[in-house]
Amino acid sequence: MSDPADPAGDQRPRKRVRNYGAGRVALLEAAVRVVARGGLRKLTYRAVAQEAGVTHGLVVHHFGSRDALIEETVTHAIRSSLSVSVLGLGGDGAADFATGLVQMVEAGPDLQAFQYELLLEARRRPELLPHLRALYEEYFETTRGELSRLLPGPPGRGLSRLVFAALEGLVLHQLVFGEREVTEEALTELRELLRALAGESVEHREPGEPEESGGSGEPGEG
Template sequence: MKTPVPVPPSKYGTGKEALLRAAVEVVAAKGLRGLTYRSVAEAAGVNNTLVAHHFGSRDALIAAALDWAAEQSISASKLREAAALGHSFTESLLDLLLAEPELQVFQYEMILEARRRPELAGAVSALYENYVSALAEGLAASGLNRNVEVVARTLFASLDGLVLQYLAGVDRALIAASLEEVHAVLLFRIGAGTQS
């Protein structure tokens, strides 16, 4: 009788979150075309039927992973804590990029895929709205009381572009200097917005 080969423990932990982490890593490494139940299961160290059990379809897995990746990024980057804007604004964003670049790569993969697969457009739109909403909450808590949504969307566009540049290989020091400039403009805008 053949002894079953034990499955190594997952480096992602257990449960649904482990599968979402694995899905993000697979897409970041192989692109969306590399995302299969089997590839996610192998990355998570589980049987591929578990992936099907939790998500039911590949598209449901993609949507759940996109929501999860956005929440992880928002939380790790402290976008909601914009009320305490300081040096940590730049450092927390850079730390996020250094610690978990696959979260960002995964999201950009999904954004590009949505151009080819219109059924992903709603999930990508929700991704952007989650970021803008988190920034708007922080800006409102900081005292900005005019055009909060517009300022949040503009700020996120700057951050989004800088993150993409960083992932494309632009020097970290240049990105940090640009983030500091975005921060200075934001502080000025908040100051001007609270004086009305």
């Protein structure tokens, strides 16, 4: 019996695909991967079904319409992004700001790429803006909270946005170019700037030289 979602008489051999699971979350994660590779315009029932290794009809059963598929994929990606964000982890000082950023990108490149695709698509689909704004307002607020904790006075909106934009740009560049070590160097410089703003003593280091961790900094300790 043929799949009712396929054109009648289509007997072409099917490509074997890996089955990631038929549950709703598995389908949403497959949808994120589809968008990360091809943009939101490539998000179709058939593309998700092939990525997840399930039938076209099962994706239709779970979501009912392409608009619902897009809506739920965006919501799922936003929740996932917030859960893995390195902001708001509450380190001891500026030296701990955004630790784990490099690892976050390496662990979930598709999720990060999805957000950039969503940013571009929102220029063409204004209905996506409320979802996107909700995500970024959360990021902005968390950045403001972290800076408030690190700096002697409340940070202005411009400073909070500047710091977040630096982090977002580093994520994008690591996604595109790799160069983990460059990201680490840039984060070191950003932390030095925050330490200076916080009034912490800053020792000069050559570019790329790692920050010291632990110890009181007294001579002879190591």
